[in-house]
Amino acid sequence: MLDSVPDSAVDPEAASPPRIAGAGVASLHGTLLAQLRDYVVEGNLAPGARVPERLLCERFGISRTPLREALKVLASEGLIDLLPNRGARVRQLGPDEMVALFDVMGGLEALAGRLACEKITEAGFAEIERLHHEMYAAYLRRDLHGYFAGNQAIHDRIVEAADNEPLRTTYANFAGRLRRVRYAANLDKDRDRWGEAMREHEEILDALRRRAGPELSDILFRHLRNKRRAAAVRETATAGA
Amino acid sequence: MLDSVPDSAVDPEAASPPRIAGAGVASLHGTLLAQLRDYVVEGNLAPGARVPERLLCERFGISRTPLREALKVLASEGLIDLLPNRGARVRQLGPDEMVALFDVMGGLEALAGRLACEKITEAGFAEIERLHHEMYAAYLRRDLHGYFAGNQAIHDRIVEAADNEPLRTTYANFAGRLRRVRYAANLDKDRDRWGEAMREHEEILDALRRRAGPELSDILFRHLRNKRRAAAVRETATAGA
DNA sequence: TCGCGCAAAAATGAATGCAAATTTTTGGTC
């Protein structure tokens, strides 16, 4: 078989792999992949709609081979479905799938919180604290957009503070899958949930300040559970733009 | 018909009936992907070694196009690295990467335990209890192989009981990435760790019996942490077989 | 009018071909 690989014994090239290929490779294929992923995540295609190979080829100025490679990757990421001999479809989330994805997000955030408590620096915490106060200000003035921006920034910083590359990648993947779920509108009407979320964030900041890993982990999971409960169970169905 | 296919290559009856896609792929591409993934995970290629396209094409009796598609997917799964213009390499885990992967595994198991407490049936629990006693018996008679088999079966059942498809997939992915890390030998020498692991499993079963989700979650994460500590920080470097 | 069947057209999946880049080999120089 393949046992005739004598160079592996010497392995001169394995000694110098300074490349950090973990998340994104900077090659042409990586570029196209990122572009196409954004194109899907941003909602340029309707959920359940066919992914038109030909059109996308013209759109990105490439042939079908690299495009199909990217589609296979996107399918493995759960963004699209590949039906044998029937092409690719934008994955459409049913209620059950959405619940499952939210739970995994909760587990990942819980993990991130725990690790962050172990690794975060004082400066890193100060930055999160600052974002928290910004978000609180947005909450007070009923600035939904500002609140959500701050909220997402805080959660991203916690994942960053966890300093774990596979976690970062996996988290980004699930966040992308759930990006199309809209819940802002609901929060707008559900004033109670908004206040509750704000209180939960107070707890989050407090636990993080005390570096209470397991406690923060639990708070974050429940936080995501509540977020899910408040979320609309319906994806955005609009395609264009 | 195909004009010039190597006689020994193709095995048409290997084509399985068209399963519903849902989440997993069931086509020819899916078959090849699973085969290639197993081929890599099983350790047929040395870590850091080149993945020879040509040879694998002959090995699986296909052309380069589907093989390269599969390689792209494997790269997105973190099993191999893709270096621009320089081919694919089997990903080699450094100590830091191994630690990071173990932590994510811990987070996933913690999540699985929490969800399992919510969803597991009495029959499901009874099955895990049975496996636990089997494992304990193996522990008593110092049957390392039997112990590990039972251990893995229990953890798999917990993930199954969580009844969350994305979690299952992600868990399988990380388990595959860590498959090459060998720690059995260490456990054999570290009698203390073995007893400690057994005690932790008692706690796991107890928490699961009481459906104490957050508690089980915490136990499982710490269990994985301890497992990591006992693990060899070195991958198996052998290629063949 | 509606359904059925058949043929044309489009799309998918995979193989082959070709240019660019890399690795290896060869030859020359100090």
Added chain:
DNA sequence: GACCAAAAATTTGCATTCATTTTTGCGCGA
């Protein structure tokens, strides 16, 4: 004998081409 440069050979990346499947369009008959 070691080191460096240039050319050959291999490999990679992508485009193009081919066979098969699916979908569409249309005519026919009940």
